[in-house]
Amino acid sequence: MAGVAVSTTINGDHVEYLCQPDETLLEVLRDRLGLTGAKEGCGTGDCGACSVIVDDRLVCSCLVLGAEAEGRQIETIEGMAHGDQLHPLQQKFLEHAALQCGICTPGFLIAAKDLLAKNPDPTEEEIRFGLAGNLCRCTGYDKIVRAVQDAANVMKGA
Amino acid sequence: MNFDPRYSGRSFTSVGTRPIRPDGVDKVTGRARYGADFNMAGQLVGRILRSPHAHAIIRKIDTSKAEKLAGVKAVITAKDLPDLTDGDAAMYDILDNSMARTKALYDGHAVAAVAAIDARTARQALKLIEVDYEVLPHVTDVDEAMKHSAPLINDAIFTEGLEEKPVKPSNVTKRTQYGHGDVHQGFGEADFVVERSFKTEQTHQGYIEPHACVASVNPDGTADLWVCTQGHFVYRQHCAQLLGLEASKLRVTSSEIGGGFGGKTHVWAEPVALALSRKAGRPVKLVMTRDEVFRASGPTSATSIDVKIGAKKDGTITAAEATLRYSCGPYAGMWAEIGAMTAFACYKLENVKTVGYEVLVNRPKTAAYRAPSAPMAAFAVESAVDELAKEIGIDPVDFRIKNAAQEGTRASYGPVYGPIGIGPTLEAVKNHPHMKAPLGTNQGRGMACGFWFNFGGQTCTDLNIGMDGSVSLAVGTVDVGGSRASLSLVAAEELGIDYAHVKAIVADTSSLGYNDMTDGSRGTFSSSMATISAARNAIKILRERAAQMWDISVDDVAWEKGHAVAKGEKHGNLGKLSLKEIAAESGKTGGPIAGHSELVADGAGVSFATHICDIEVDPETGSTRVLRYTVVQDAGKAVHPTYVEGQYQGGAAQGIGWALNEEYIYGKDGRLQNPGFLDYRIPVCSDLPMIDTQILEIPNPNHPYGVRGVGETSIVPPLAAIANAVSNAVGVRMSHIPMSPPRILAALEAERERFSR
Structure with a gap:
């Protein structure tokens, strides 16, 4: 199969790659570009561990083709902190111990960032439904919800 | 070493604080970097071919076409993993589970594997492997498997632990018994006796990270394995033995682990990855798909349990008895035995008897799942305890307090307890504001206790x-x-x-x-x-x-x-x-x-917890909603209290999923019908309320700081706590887990019919 040439922007940087037509964006990120922060938990869009933002839209990168990234703006966990400055969500996840094993954490952080961008002052219920596409098996979600609430408060004040 | 591990009362400066974790x-x-986040130069992609049949003789495997496909560097079958187990039956089972030798024993059992230059080529190669199966009758249900008419899974298995040595092979590998006193006499002294039967379905640990490893075997007999595991030293021992390597020459590095809950205590694909690397002469990365994780790793036992408990009018339990049947998958296990040991561990009993039966079925090999075997036994016992309290007319918390084990009590499984937390957790629950909060229509509150040994x-x-x-x-x-x-x-x-x-x-x-x-x-x-x-x-x-x-x-x-x-x-x-x-x-x-x-x-202090759950049941649909949940558990000493709370919350959430929704569903063809997170639905964020926790600290005398293990006990009480809450909400006793909407609806309709007659 001939490769597809793709020109795109990832975390603000211009990136070019060749990928197969049936290759997912997740495979491209992990296997071609070395961006292994997005995780494959299921490969079927059920767990959210591979969440990335494509043009302001939260997606499961396992359900997007690598070729579809052409001309888009893609945001992954690797671009969330600014230099050595953690994003408030990252900081609050640490402070609240909103992770145990941490495999779902990149997906949760991306999904939470997307949620707060669209709804800066969510209720607990809105957070719970906003993050319902991301599975966590360790925490029971309690500390994740609290971390997002706390981060929302910090970000409102900022 | 002159190390004295005994507890010495002391004040703490660092222990008990809540700093940010180093990782x-x-x-x-x-x-x-997790299991799948590591790569080596020249690395190949490994993939495993799995049986579509629940039970079948493997007549012949033809790998010639796959071997000829461009980009394929190695194809292996069981022949490439010769039996080096030297009469060690448990290791032989691990070997056979890694790659079926003569029979495929469950849907998903590995039969061959390939290593190729990329995933696409490896997938194509799997399709070119021809396996000639002779399909055999199968059995997946634990009670069905015990019948004399059931298909035999292993005709070399004769039930151990019977008074007379059996003359016929059986799917029951072992009978075990625990207890003391005279239950016959104890039931004779009882004013009230409750006898009930329960079933629980098989669940998966559900870690979000699939099994993943990179294996590299060198021609000089040294090897490296990068793997997500709960025990890299154990993986080294097992893999070295199965591959014929010297343990010290196999270096195993544990990656960050994306959840395990017991499911990553067993080797699955790692010996296969090493065998592929050995044959190909290159490193091999092998990552399971989610479908493979469900079909071929984990899960816990499905169970069938009978419980009988008797008590006097004053609420003193006089006798307790349980028969526990646990599925082991197609290989011998000791899952029912653990259930038999834990079932009545919360109580001070003069007459107690538990009997466990280990049952072979055509399902994946049962693996440990957080306090393995205890949640199902607790579901049966704690449901019956609530029923008995109701018959006597005593508050279920007071009933448990009256009969709770104490320091000096001889446990139903043998040892005499030191200082323990069951009484204090019950007292804390009795006084907890949660117990006094008002409830609305179709809402109910339940509580239950749980025990785990710790190790x-x-x-x-x-x-x-x-x-x-x-x-x-x-x-x-x-x-x-x-x-x-x-x-x-x-x-x-x-x-x-x-x-x-x-x-x-x-x-x-x-x-x-x-x-x-x-x-x-x-x-x-x-x-x-x-x-x-x-x-x-x-x-x-x-x-x-x-x-x-x-x-x-x-x-x-x-x-x-x-x-x-x-x-x-x-x-x-x-x-x-x-x-x-x-x-x-x-x-x-x-x-x-x-x-x-x-x-x-030595001396891991035993652990007890008591949980409270409020639930609302929709009588029209049978659907449920957990409204409020509280965990009270003894930690001995909480070293980092935030992570202790996390363990309490996580176990409760897994228990809630198990109680209400999660189950392996097998078709008549013996194939797993829901091997994905869409159809095997674990709780999501919007399914759960905040999970409140209360940490009690009853020091473990066998640790310098009084620490007890905290990770597992939290999954033990939820099944029963929720069943008791459902019973209190809508008046039906749910005897089959999960209490999914169809099951609750059926129970409600049966109850209505009973009253309308």
């Missing part, structure tokens, strides 16, 4: 002090949920330095002595004991070095709050030397300063 930043920035085991730890006075702590227990933070706190506490100056890592199998797995809630319990021991050994050296620097006798040097202090009037003007000052001089006073420890951490 935290890597995990929120995507830098942490200690072999542990080895290194503590190295740098010349700048900072401390590297190398442990051999895999960190599954924050133990590097808790162990750093313990090192800081013992040395008397700040947490910020300690960095804990999980060392690979070539860098540290053998460690048992992180199972049995042992991670923080056992490695903290070894860390305390290692720190005390380091302090001995620090004192010696200080004595040398002062030119006084070491007997005159004490260690206080991170400093060497000269004792005695003659040394009055010597002042103190900090750890940092001593470390800075170490090159001149005898070289590096380190503390080492190897020990068997």
